[in-house]
Amino acid sequence: MNIVIAGGTGFVGKHLTQHFTVKGDHVFILTRHPENHQNEQNITYIGWLKDEYSPEKQLPEIDAMINLAGASLAGGRWTPERKQLIRQSRIDATNGLLSIIEKMEQPPEVLVNGSAVGFYGTSDHKSFTEETTEAGNDFLASVVKEWEDTASQAKLKGVRTVFTRFGLILGEEGVLPLMKLPYKYYVGGRLGDGEQWMSWVHIEDVVGIIDEAIHNKSIENAVNVTAPTPKRNEEFSRTLASVLNRPHWYHVPSAVIRTLLGEMSTLVLEGQAVYPKKMSEETYKFRYPDLNGALYSLLKQ
Template structure:
């Protein structure tokens, strides 16, 4: 297959591109700076403005572009978080509209932030009511923009990513206090972390790509979320560090501002749709996932 990816040079995009190439597919990564990236025999970097007539038939499009959530959430940062996702999705939709033959599937990145936060509720893809915080607002608008693909009669999937664990992304931030011998629960430690190993992220995207029965929102999370206090304790065990310094929520909010929302609050999210389709997790349990990452 010929597969077009936005955000192909990011954490998820790099791992996904590698997996697609290993399976014999050709990858076209669309970027505003293609000259910065050398092509290979399997991966070609193109510009949004390139003539689509020069491309082969594109069978699938995967949209992963967007500003990182990490950093102090100033007004400017929050605007960039929203606008980068909307503008990238609009741009790739315009690109798709120019293709003479439309792709059969469009997979657009999203996030479990759609559901808002709760210590008590369990969220699945059957949950249709979005939350009322900033991230919920962003993901709702993000998915609404991507919905244009449905109007083109393209099978459309919204991959709602949980906390992705790997050598990039959230885990280096989460593990730093533990590595510095200052690991402990955040706040009361009761908030849920709906995590997922990067290998399962890639495999679940591929599962959605090739399973024509899957459409709409798909939760890309492990089937076994952990409370913050348990997550950190397991992380400390894997890293062979002590677990003893709780970090009060007010201090976290003072240090990193509104981004603390990602740490001090959470949600219990289950991947019901892929489980119903018999997806087999490579790393369903946290300890084995962390041990693989840290060898």
């Protein structure tokens, strides 16, 4: 297969690139700075989102597109300027892919567009599946809703479109190294009251679910990319402490976190219990459905 990945140099993108190239697929990574990368076997870097680039002229017939592009949610305090960057970077990248699709003689069969469980808003007592169609009312929910609405325009071109709503992705990069750091210095513990839900997923299952979404033609629209066992922060943190063989005793008050992070504190103090009903119905076999096994695989290698 020929697969385009926007955001292919990031954490998830690198894992996907390795996964597909090992299978013998060819990955075309869209980047604003192709000059900073060297093509490898089955990997080609192509410039985009600048006036001088015409990626559609460099691409062969494409089977699937994956969109992971967008500014990091945890890249800094959510000032008005940062919030605008978070929103606009996602919309611009998605529109860029739509433009490529528009100019292709033969559009791809499927677009897998990155999304987030933030679509549902936050709650400490509700649970959510893909059958929950109403978006939340906070900043992240509004960003995700606009992001998905933009990507859905690919359907007008006959492209099967999947919105992969990522939970908290556990891997060697991302949030897990930051989460384990306090335990390294024996000051680990719950954040806030510890009641906030954490809908987590192992990076290998992220890759597996995206692969399934590409190849299973019955999958479309929203897909929750989360393990079937979300945990509250207190239980998650205790499990992490146990795997690391460190004490779990410290408590970071909510007020301290809000002072340090401002509105961005919602990422750690609020959450949602999200279940992957669609993947369960499609009989996807999770490699790591259990948190203890997931953490052990990543931290005890």
